[in-house]
Amino acid sequence: MSNVTIKHLNASDANFSQQLKDLLAWDESDDLDIQQRVLAILADVRSNGDAAVINYTNRFDHRAIADASELELPKATLQAAWENLPAEQAHALQTAADRVRTYAEHQKIASWQYEEADGTVLGQKITPLDSVGLYVPGGKAAYPSSVLMNAIPAKVAGVGELIMVVPTPNGETNELVLAAAYIAGVDRAFSIGGAQAVAALAYGTATIPAVAKIVGPGNIYVATAKKLVFGQVGIDMIAGPSEILVICDGKTNPDWIAMDLFSQAEHDENAQAILISDDGDFLAAVEQSIHTLLPTMERADIIRASLSTRGALIKVDNLDVATDVANVIAPEHLELSVADPEALCAKIRHAGAIFMGRYTAEALGDYCAGPNHVLPTSSTARFSSPLGVYDFQKRTSLINCSAAGADSLGKIASVLARGESLTAHARSAEYRIK
Incomplete structure (x- = not known):
């Protein structure tokens, strides 16, 4: 058996609100030690530029760079990565890129103006950002999908220069990441990572240009650095652990739902996967599927830890209550695995992305459906939105x-x-x- 213990909650219990609050609590308290170390790196790069970046890159990524010119990955390297991809991977990457681009084209905001009776003209001018830095994690956890999701909307917006930074531990590059950068239109790429890469993008060095905004996921050092340079540059968001909430009417195959929960739980031990249903027997069936399927998973230990510490099965009296609970949770990913997803969707006010119907697995959104997979986490969908073209455009007021x-x-x-x-x-x- 899978020996996973997942919490059971019932929305009709008197103390359900407190139980839900405890379940959602995410204490990512600022680690002062990490903050101090990141501040020191930022100050060093700001003062010493390329020399500091080379020093940290050699130390943390086990490189042997002698000159700053070695930091840049030539465009030809990106092109070669794309041209040498196996046909199946190339087709998948190109199809995903095309779909992300088509969706992004619909998001462009246009300038507008209107004239008042006395001839005064008021309006709004839309301008793309001059330059954007894209942070891409390197090493084993390499995500070409993140490159597409961050780079393509920036290029659709008209960003002048898109600069990617990606660490290459021990000099190892991920060919899929480099190929994704090539087809997404990345202009320049540097083989650096960590807080030092964020500092270089924020302040600029002799080799690495300063940018107007930094986007893309990273570890706690990268996230802390982004938080600390905000104001000097724009940032996309401070992302917490991945989340999925599934609302099901009990009519979907329980194995499907169990695997949908696994799809987010496998990210890391702090990821959160929650199922809400008005059918108690179905909740029991999904729990059985979890026990049966978990031993077959490569990342079983991570999934087990995630489900045991932050997962839950929630019983509600009806699906209207389910939507009320969903609006409190304000999840990153929300699956409406029900007969009439449109009716339920009308009642949802807070979610990063909504996956409608039994056939719409959240994983499709991660890779190739088209909408962006960079989404608000930790209930921030109450006030923020998915990454999109609008994040790379500025609005300027016009008065004449x-x-x-x-x-x-x-x-x-x-x-x-x-x-x-x-x-x-x-x-x-x-x-x-x-």
Whole structure:
């Protein structure tokens, strides 16, 4: 047997709200030791540029770089990785890239303006970011899908220069990652990682250009560095562990649902997989499937730890209650494995991505459905959205006053400015009153 113990909750219990709160609690308390180490690396790179980056890269990634020119991966290397991929992998990568690009094209925001009766024109100008840095984890945990999801929306937005950083421990590169960078349109790539790569992108060095925004996942050092350079540059988000919430009416194959829960639990021990159903027998059937299927999984130990510490099976009286619970959880991934997913979807207010119907496995969204897989975690879907083209575009307000507009608006501004005792504001507006 799989010896996994998964929590059982019932939404009708008097203390359910507290139980749910305890289940969702994620204490990623700032590790002051890590913060101090990252601050030291940031300061060193800011002061010493390439020399500091080379020092940390040689130390942490076991490299032997002597000159900063060795840090860059030539475009020809990316192209060769793409051209040498096995046909099946190349086809899968290209298909995924095409689908992500097609979806992203629909997200572009356009500039707009309107004219008022007196001839004053107001509007909004949309401009892509000049440059973006894309952090890609290296080594064994290499994710070409992350390259596509972060790079393609940036290029669709019109970002001028997209710079990828990817660590190459012991000088080892991941060919799929390099191939993904090539077809996604990455402009330059550097074989660096960790907090030092974030610092280089934020502050710039003689070799590595400073960027306007840094996106992409990384370990605790990378996440801490992104948090600390925010303000100097933009960042996408601070992501917590992966999450899946499945709402099922009891009519889907329990093995499917068990494997959907595994698909997120296998990320790491802190990932969270939760199933809600109004059918108690179905919850028991899925639990049995978990026990049966777990021994067949490569990452069984990670899945077991995740399900035992943060997983749950939640019984509700009906699916309306399930949507109420889902809105409290505000999950990263939400599967509506029910007969009428549209009806249920109408009641969901907070979720990073919603996978509708019995056939829509969350894993399809991770790779090739089209919508972005960079999603808000830890209930932040209450106020934030998936990564998209709009994250790589800026909005600028436009105001063009006619003489008549300056006259009428000037009178209003004058009254408000004098009310705030800002006389120069008032007089600046008053000069233009007829």
